[in-house]
Amino acid sequence: MNLLLLEDADFVAADRVILRDRRLKHLQEVHRAESGDSLRVGRLNGLMGRGQLLRLDTQEAELQISLDQPPPAKLPLTLLLALPRPKMLRRVLQTVASMGVPRLILLNSYRVEKSFWQTPFLEPAAIHEQLILGLEQARDTRLPQVLIEKRFKPFVEDRLPQLAAGSLGLVGHPGDYPACPRAVEQPVTLAIGPEGGWIPYEVEKLHAAGLQPVQLGERILRVETAVTALIARLF
């Protein structure tokens, strides 16, 4: 936790918060914080700054807050991701939040196991929790938007073309395709497939919606590694 992220409900006055949850425990056990300490804080979807610890006991921590810095810029990226397996999903949500992706669309694909859609990690509170962990890691305050699209064809045919319009549309896919571009300056819509990859029909459909296939070399990367590698190369 490189940033103590504050939510509206924490505020007891305009410049004062009281914490009682996971963050209190983290302050005590990991930061070993003491009264008087100054910590990096941010307000969810708002500014960042410093918090001075007024008191800390087993029940609660009270901090005086001063917020004056904007959070880091987000990437000009919409990321479409075939729904990963539940354990990977949690880590990918953290990665997406920490790397500054502003919008993530979790999409069905032929190779997404049906059971993945049943995971409790897809519930809004569970998604929120992982995104918060990613923001705390990276020192950002703005929650990414996460959309869930359980039907591939209607989404890709009817909505993706408008969504990708005006952006550089890319599909990460192994094969005889151009290499993924580097250091692009325009907005990007990037689709990354499931373990085992998109099937040819899906690559065609994504292509018809305006996304060009690009590859990242011979090596097959785990989804989380591919997400990080493609984003790091693109921006």
Next chain:
Amino acid sequence: MNLLLLEDADFVAADRVILRDRRLKHLQEVHRAESGDSLRVGRLNGLMGRGQLLRLDTQEAELQISLDQPPPAKLPLTLLLALPRPKMLRRVLQTVASMGVPRLILLNSYRVEKSFWQTPFLEPAAIHEQLILGLEQARDTRLPQVLIEKRFKPFVEDRLPQLAAGSLGLVGHPGDYPACPRAVEQPVTLAIGPEGGWIPYEVEKLHAAGLQPVQLGERILRVETAVTALIARLF
């Protein structure tokens, strides 16, 4: 497992292997393989090719093997990594193997907790296991070399200068430094710090050994994410 990786002990003839372990289970439960199936195989530190499943039962699988393709090229990179916490270490070893890093040096740093050096995940068999998983993921056969350096100062003062000679030496470190270069063509020696970063003394010592500090933006990434992002940007 995108490649079935074979070790010398698996061979019962020049073109025949018998498997009885984790890989047998994986063939049955994940691949749902059957007699006659053709699978991608590779020989550890050797060539890749195809294996035809001659028989498969609850005890063992027998395959006929034909190997004729070289594994993918490794990156021209020596990666120095402050020893991560045990859980992260396992994932980083997989990531390093799957991305094609040929040499990893696990190094001490002021912010590496002493207890991390006690983990069973640092034992040679445990390191080997994670590297194999990474190679199977990426479809590579050549094991990276992993070196362990428990003393920062003697390693960085006495051995790093020769080790980094003739390469582009870089230290990933947040701060007012040049951005990490992109698409380099020469060999690279890259040092990545622990959670919380290198301390200034360590950055100075690494710099004196020929490694220039470079940064990757304002966001603080987890070690595993930073490793992937820096490598994807460099090569």
